[in-house]
Structures are given as structure tokens and as C-alpha cells.
Amino acid sequence: MEQRAAALFRRLQDEITTALEALEPTARFRRDAWTRPEGGGGESRVLEGGELLEKGGVNFSEVWGPVPAAMAKQLGGEGATFWASGVSLVLHPRNPYVPTVHANFRMIRGGAERWFGGGADLTPSYPFDEDASHFHATLKAACDRHDAAYYPRFKKWCDEYFFLPHRGETRGVGGIFFDHLKPDATHDLDGLFAFVTSAGEAFLPAFLPIAERRRATPYTEREREFQQWRRGRYVEFNLIYDRGTHFGLQTNGRVESILMSLPPIARWKYDWHADPGTPEARLSDYLRPREWV
Amino acid sequence: MEQRAAALFRRLQDEITTALEALEPTARFRRDAWTRPEGGGGESRVLEGGELLEKGGVNFSEVWGPVPAAMAKQLGGEGATFWASGVSLVLHPRNPYVPTVHANFRMIRGGAERWFGGGADLTPSYPFDEDASHFHATLKAACDRHDAAYYPRFKKWCDEYFFLPHRGETRGVGGIFFDHLKPDATHDLDGLFAFVTSAGEAFLPAFLPIAERRRATPYTEREREFQQWRRGRYVEFNLIYDRGTHFGLQTNGRVESILMSLPPIARWKYDWHADPGTPEARLSDYLRPREWV
Secondary structure, three states: OHHHHHHHHHHHHHHHHHHHHOOOOOOOOEEEEEEOOOOEEEEEEEEEOOOOEEEEEEEEEEEEEEOOHHHOOOOOOOOOEEEEEEEEEEEEEOOOOOOEEEEEEEEEEEOOEEEEEEEEEEEOOOOOHHHHHHHHHHHHHHHHOOOOOHHHHHHHHHHHHOEEOOOOEEOOOEEEEEEEEOOOOOOOHHHHHHHHHHHHHOHHHHHHHHHHHHOOOOOOHHHHHHHHHHHHHHHHHHHHHOHHHHHHHHOOOOHHHHHHHOOOEEEOOOOOOOOOOOOHHHHHHHOOOOOOO | OHHHHHHHHHHHHHHHHHHHHOOOOOOOOEEEEEEOOOOEEEEEEEEEOOOOEEEEEEEEEEEEEEOOHHHOOOOOOOOOEEEEEEEEEEEEEOOOOOOEEEEEEEEEEEOOEEEEEEEEEEEOOOOOHHHHHHHHHHHHHHHHOOOOOHHHHHHHHHHHHOEEOOOOEEOOOEEEEEEEEOOOOOOOHHHHHHHHHHHHHOHHHHHHHHHHHHOOOOOOHHHHHHHHHHHHHHHHHHHHHOHHHHHHHHOOOOHHHHHHHOOOEEEOOOOOOOOOOOOHHHHHHHOOOOOOO
């Protein structure tokens, strides 16, 4: 299963970077392979200065070895070995009408246990109902093929996880999030793998139609500034709360691969709020859990 | 002592904002008074879009009440009351040759104990030895008037506290940092208050001469980009590691006052390094502890 999972994540990296490069007239992903002294390694692919993507990263990793002290509680105790593989992406489009998007799919073995985690979520600056509905509906269809209870459960989990308590707002319009998905009476490991495969394969059809229909929307400096201000919130979430980021930094992960999630430019303005009635003011209605399907 | 300390911190806020406004042709600090439902309040003063300061905040607060759960361990246990007052500032100058600077002075009473904390540190993008030496020498003189052991101890503490482990670098060229400074056989509470007064009064003479001698240095978009990239590291420190920031957010502090420390614009570029031999490459030699006096 470890081999099949790693092969899936590598295939997803290939398919996603190929599809994104096909939308870029000239920009290409820079590929950085790296190895981990304790075992394993990965390949980071980052594209900067594209026409669609101002900055985007699609990373693959497969690592293993003795359980690091910082992970012992989570991974089967000290003295155990672990294995982990996954694909993780964050895309920061240039056009403020194209939402930022994140997805991550992973499998972990710690001691004698194996589990899957992952998800995908959408963070618009200028939200469109049809985009949020399409994104959710595509992920829901992938979930429904495996368990009708998955989408409602993972949609709620996503709203709860991608939440900034100090702002009292969600990161964006959500999607799905799941973790510690272990075999049980309903789904064996093969069944879980099949679900993660479906979820991973749903990413491109969930996101690309949105990117394609918004990428040519005209915009001015006003929309760019708002986008950069919103990206400040993305930075706040990733650096203050994101468990993957903290886990990576604490376990001496490859810093530039972990922090590829940060936006190219972010702004902070003291106590700024959109004026009521402006297009920017609409967003706040979208930063709380809503039903999209 | 609580009254004297709060009066000191309020006076420092006044003196510092007055001195900074005197260097701005037109920009002025916006003043926001706020109250805390559980007791106390403060006044945030933030200036944006200045000629010297692209963004700067100088905040005063004096709060009290029952010890919040998140602070119980630190503040005398549950059921105790606490009182805290301080002045906290972060200045992000516009000219990339003027360093970012932070200072904070505070007194806390938790249960039956009182202590002081604080410090000041300098974060240049383009470092000058004479600036770092002047900043440190001014703070050292303030320390030396009270205890010859203070500066070496607090200088080291600053290097250790303002450190980004994932980058293996200090935030800047340091300064002084101290915390949990309680009365002992050598210094009674009045003596500690006198030291904090000296340290607080040393801020303007430590920083203003640097700002004045660098503020007219010509620069291009290249230096602005490097400054914004460096400000990404400032964001990383404040959001990942800074205890004051986490403490404030966890205890439901005034979010915009806490996060006034974040820069107006920050950039992240994947795996970017200054080319050897460039002015930007010089900085890395300054991001490790050095003796400046």
C-alpha cells in the first residue's frame, strides 16, 4: 500500500503540474528534488511569475525513518518507525478574481497503524456563488462514490479546521478536510485508498473551470490591493494555526517546501474594513460556514 | 507602583509619538482608545503612509481582572487577579536603509508577585555597523546605570529570543530583552522601575539618530523588494514564535493592536537567496549574535 500511495501522489503531482503548465504561455515549474538524511525525500515544483499563477507550488514527498521526538505521541511512540507520503499544493493566481486554492493528500504509517488525510479548500477574494458551488459539488461527487456520509462530515471538518479564531472568520469558502482516516468495519485500507484517489483526481475538475472562467476578468490596482490584503489573512492562518506547517518546521522539514504556501505579496493595513456596499464588503458573508451543494 | 508604571508607559507613548510626528511633514498617528470588558483598556496609535514611517504603531495598555484560564499558570493560578500595563511599538520605515525597530516595556502583577519585562531590538535590511553599535551602546549605557551585569545578560537574551530556528538566523542585529524581572537582594521594585524608566527613555536616542541619518538615502525598486522580502521574515517571527503575539491572541486581546506589528507589505519568493557579492548578501553576516559595543 505504501508503494501504491506514493505512486498515486506522484502521479497527482505530475498531472496537476502538467495541466497548470498547459495554461501558462511561458512560465514553467522549477523542479527541486531533495533528500532527507534520515530517509526519503521529495520533489518540490514551484512556478513564479506566471500569467495565471503569480506563485504556485505542488510538492511531493515520501519520507521514513525512526519516529522523531516531536512526532512520537502521534506516530506510535518512541522507538517506532514511520513512513509518510503526500502531495501538497497551494496556488496563488495573479488575477484577483481567481481564488487561491489549496489541496493536500497524504498517507502515514506510524508503528502498526496506517491512515490517510487530506482535503481541498478554496479562498476567493471576490467570491462567486457558482464557483463555490462547483468546487463543493465536484468534491462531493468524489466523496459520494465512496460513502454518502463523507462529504457532510469532511465539509464540516474543513469549515472548522480552516478557521481563524482571532478574526472570527473561515479562511475562505471551504471544501473538504479529513485526517486520521483508518480502516474500520465500513472501509478497509483499499477502500480508503480508492476514496483518496477519487478526491485527488477531483482537484483539477474542481479548480480548473473556475480558473479558466475568471482568469481574463479585467481588474485594477484596487482589486490587487484587496487580494494582497486578503493574502495577509492566508499568512496568518498558515503561520499561526496550520498544523502541517508547524509539524514540518518542528521536525526539521525542508523549509522552502513548507513555506511555498505563503503568497508572493501580502499586505497589512491597520484596522481596515471594506466600506459597506462595495464589492470588497461582500466577502465577509462568505467567511462563515455555508451550504454550497 | 502600578500607578507609577502605567504613568511611565503612557508618558513614553506620548514622548515617542510626539518625536516621530515631528519627523513627519503631514502624517499623524491615528489614536484609538479601547476598553476591555473584563477590566481596563488602552490606546493604540498607528501611523500609516508617512514619509519616514510606512507603518508604525505605538500602543499603550493597562488591563486587569480575574486571571484568564490561558494565563493561569503564568499569573498566580486560577482565582487570582492580575494587572498588566505596557507600551509596545513597532516601526516599519519606508526607506529600506532605515531599519525596522521594536520596543516594549511592561509591568505585570499576578497574584502576589510583580515583575517587569521589555526590550528593544533593531532589524535592518541593509545593515550599517555604526547603526548597530550606536543602538547597542545607547541601550548599554541605560543598563549600566543600574547594573553592569544587565547589558551582557539582556543582550544575550535578546539574541536568543529574536531567533528564527527554521531559518537559523536572528531577526536582526538585536538589542536587549528581559522578562520576569522581580525584586531580589540586589534590586528592589523601585530599583527595577528606575531601570525600566532608563531603558524606555533610551529608545528615542537609540533609534532617532539612525532614522535621521538614513532616511534620505536614495533607493530604487530593488532595495524596496529586498526590504519587503526581509519583512516576510519579520512576519514569520511574529506569527510563529512571538510569545506576546500568541498570548494576546489566546487571551482575546484587541487583534488590530496586537497585529499592528505586521509590516505594510511583505513578500515571499521561493528559495530566494541574494547573489554573492551583492549589497543584499552582506546581511546574512549580521543575522547571528555579534558584539556591538
